[in-house]
């Protein structure tokens with residue numbers, strides 16, 4: 001069996017993505033503060049707004065992204081922001097918290113004001129992400145692969161986006177082989193999560209507008225990204 005090798009060039013690409021990803025992390029204390037439905041909704045909109053800003057900075061550090069057509073850059077960000085938010089939420093949810101804290105966190109999220117019907121698909125996704133035990137490199141590359149999805153609405157130059165996404169998928173595939181040598185299907189499972197992520201995309205506007213609060217106030221940035229108000 002030929003040995004899987006990360007080339008020097010792939011090493012450089014992976015380091016660039018990982019460095020950008022680690023540089024743009026938002027405060028992890030979101031798990032500690034979950035109170036009334038109103039406060040939770042406000043917390044979510046604050047966290048989501050800062051996460052979009054962080055996502056833009058991360059995306060600007062993806063090699064080649066800034067040389068894409070400017071309108072395509074916007075289309076890619078707009079098309080992936082919600083998925084990136086759920087991916088980030090899943091990673092926060094699955095962080096190595098002391099045993100038992102995840103249940104407490106899950107309970108608090110269940111009671112945060114999200115409509116019952118969305119709780120199940122959301123936690124199914126979080127748990128399926130958790131089971132993958134992704135390394136930081138895999139998390140960073142998966143986020144980059146999600147952003148560089150060629151078939152987002154309004155993307156004009158698909159081929160240019162594919163040319164950026166392909167090397168990311170190449171490195172990610174090799175990392176999966178190296179980090180999970182006994183799970184040949186791991187890479188396929190990882191990509192399968194992106195399909196699950198898209199389905200959450202469809203829910204998110206409903207989750208937001210059905211949040212059990214009287215007045216759903218959004219920041220201008222979220223109005224842009226979330227197609228609400």
Ligand SMILES: O=C(NC1CCCCC1)[C@H]([C@@H]1CCCCO1)n1c(-c2ccc(Cl)cc2)nc2cc(F)c(Cl)cc21
Pocket residue numbers: 030031032034040041043044047048051085086088089090092093094105108109112114204207208
């Ligand atoms: O703030 C959140 N997520 C941010 C978003 C930006 C990136 C960092 C994480 C929300 C919280 C949920 C309770 C009410 C307050 O919001 N949240 C969501 C979430 C709920 C519905 C939607 Cl529509 C989207 C995300 N899932 C979470 C998983 C978690 F582990 C934790 Cl700690 C919080 C989580």
